[in-house]
Amino acid sequence: MKKSKILLTAALATAISSSVFAAKVTPFQGSIAEETFQTEIVNRALEALGHEVGKINEVDYAVAYKQISQEANSDDISFMAVNWAPLHDAMYDKVGGDKVFYRKGHYVEGAAQGYLVDKKTADQYNIKYINDLKDPKIAKLFDHDGDGKADLAGCNPGWGCEKVIEHQLDAFGLRDTVEHNQGSYSAVISETITNYKQGKPVVYYTWTPYWVSGILKPGKDVTWLQVTESAHPITKDTSLPNGANYGFNVNSMRIVANKSVAEKHPDVAKLFSVMKVSVNDVSAQNQLIKDGQGSPADIKRHVNAWIKANQKTFDGWIAQAKATK
Numbered sequence: 001m002k003k004s005k006i007l008l009t010a011a012l013a014t015a016i017s018s019s020v021f022a023a024k025v026t027p028f029q030g031s032i033a034e035e036t037f038q039t040e041i042v043n044r045a046l047e048a049l050g051h052e053v054g055k056i057n058e059v060d061y062a063v064a065y066k067q068i069s070q071e072a073n074s075d076d077i078s079f080m081a082v083n084w085a086p087l088h089d090a091m092y093d094k095v096g097g098d099k100v101f102y103r104k105g106h107y108v109e110g111a112a113q114g115y116l117v118d119k120k121t122a123d124q125y126n127i128k129y130i131n132d133l134k135d136p137k138i139a140k141l142f143d144h145d146g147d148g149k150a151d152l153a154g155c156n157p158g159w160g161c162e163k164v165i166e167h168q169l170d171a172f173g174l175r176d177t178v179e180h181n182q183g184s185y186s187a188v189i190s191e192t193i194t195n196y197k198q199g200k201p202v203v204y205y206t207w208t209p210y211w212v213s214g215i216l217k218p219g220k221d222v223t224w225l226q227v228t229e230s231a232h233p234i235t236k237d238t239s240l241p242n243g244a245n246y247g248f249n250v251n252s253m254r255i256v257a258n259k260s261v262a263e264k265h266p267d268v269a270k271l272f273s274v275m276k277v278s279v280n281d282v283s284a285q286n287q288l289i290k291d292g293q294g295s296p297a298d299i300k301r302h303v304n305a306w307i308k309a310n311q312k313t314f315d316g317w318i319a320q321a322k323a324t325k
Contacts, residue, residue, distance in 0.1 A: 023265055025053040026071075028064035028080040030159070032186075033294050034210060037285045038108060038277055039081045040303045042255060045275065048318050049267055051077065060158045065091050065101075071258035072100040077268055079257035081107060086235050087160045087251050102261045104273035108253035108282055113161060113207035114246035115152075115225040116216070117142075121201040122223045130225045130247065131172045133203070139177035141201045149179040153192040153204035156185050161248075163233055165205060168247060171231035196221070207251075209283035211290035271321040281306060 025046050029035040036056065043053045057064070061080075065088075068078040083092065083103065092101065115130045121141060122128070133139045133150050142150035155161035162182060169175055181188055189204060189212055196202045196216060203225075206212045216222045227247040230238045239245040255272040262269045285302050288294075293302070307314050 023051050023268070024076040025051050026076070026078045027053065027056045028068065028078065029056055029058055029082055030061055030064075031058050033289055033299070034286045035082045036296075036299050037302055037306075038253065038282055040299060041277060041306065042079070042081045042107075042272075042275065044303060044307060045271055045314065045317055045321075046077075046268065048314075049271065049321055051265075051268070061088060061160065062091050062094075062158060065095050065256075068256065068258050069095040069100040071260070072096070073260050074258055075260070075264055077257060077261055077265060079255055079261075079272070081253065081255050083254040083256040084111070084160060084251045085254050086249055087113075087164070089234050090163075091160065092256070100259050102257045102259050102269060102272070103254055104269070105254065105275065106252040107255050107272075107275055108209070108277050108279050110279045111208055111251040111253055112246070113205070113248045113251065115203065115205055116218065116222040117203045117225055118196055118201055118216075119219075119221060119223045122225075127223075128226060129228050130168070130174070131228045132225075133178050134173055136177055142203045144195060144200065145179075147179065149177055150203055152178050152180050153188045153202070154180040154182050155205055157182060159185075161205065161207070164248060167233040168227070168231050172227070209279045209286055211283070211286040214283065214287045214290070266324040267321040270324045271317055274317055274320050277306075 025043070027039055027043055029039045039056055043056075046053050057067075059067075064080050068080060071078045085092075117127055125138060125141065127138060133142070136148065139150040140148055142152070144151045152165075154165050162180075165180055169178060169180060189206065192202050192204045193212075193215060202222075218224055224246055226245050227238070230236060230245060231247070232238050232249070235249050238247055238249050240250070255275065257268070257272060261272070285306070288298070288302060
């Protein structure tokens with residue numbers, strides 16, 4: 001009888017230990033397929049640690065932050081691998097910031113963003129700054145709908161970049177000469193690319209990693225525009241160490257999770273802090289999506305290929321995470 005009690009106690013202890021370790025995971029990301037690659041790499045690492053990963057929730061960023069924040073004390077795990085810092089800092093802070101989120105490490109570094117113009121027009125008219133579009137004659141070069149204003153292919157509402165653009169339109173006195181075209185970014189930028197291929201001047205916002213710069217190549221087809229001074233609603237200073245200023249900070253995509261991860265799942269906390277994927281690898285995968293390989297099966301194949309090519313790195317993340325148990 002005594003032996004049975006010991007066995008039962010041991011079984012209960014094992015069950016409790018297992019329940020504490022294994023968690024249900026809810027991944028979040030934005031609504032574009034180009035974020036699935038980096039999210040799925042995290043999912044695969046979590047599965048390698050023994051956690052149960054659910055279906056990715058594609059929602060607006062603000063919704064993702066709110067839902068993850070509400071799980072601050074949960075036994076389970078909610079995360080998003082595309083916390084653009086510092087671009088998303090206002091959304092992050094609005095629902096509690098570091099008090100409700102766990103965020104350590106920089107998952108994808110060197111994510112640039114800003115304005116670009118076709119090189120032919122930039123060279124011909126000596127256009128170097130987005131501020132140059134304050135001149136009605138310059139702005140009219142990019143007018144495609146006949147209203148006299150430059151048609152700037154802009155940023156989706158809710159992404160964070162749209163607030164920067166809107167802020168700068170006011171700060172640089174561009175309201176009368178620039179129209180911020182918004183909607184589905186993929187549709188807006190596809191129209192921009194079509195205009196470029198037809199020989200029309202174009203000006204647009206984009207970011208890296210993303211496939212656009214694989215088609216309109218900076219330095220060859222298009223040129224980055226700078227700003228004459230910093231004007232950013234969050235960070236205030238967007239200048240680079242070399243003196244250049246593109247109006248946006250260079251961002252990192254960070255993994256953000258519910259605060260309780262640090263205490264209840266130290267293996268996951270460690271994992272999130274050490275994972276790193278090259279911005280160039282993400283860009284290359286995004287180009288595959290643009291080339292027609294955007295189905296869930298395609299992206300799964302891309303993830304498998306990346307892990308195989310980076311097996312030592314991937315296994316190193318898992319080893320470091322398991323060492324915290």
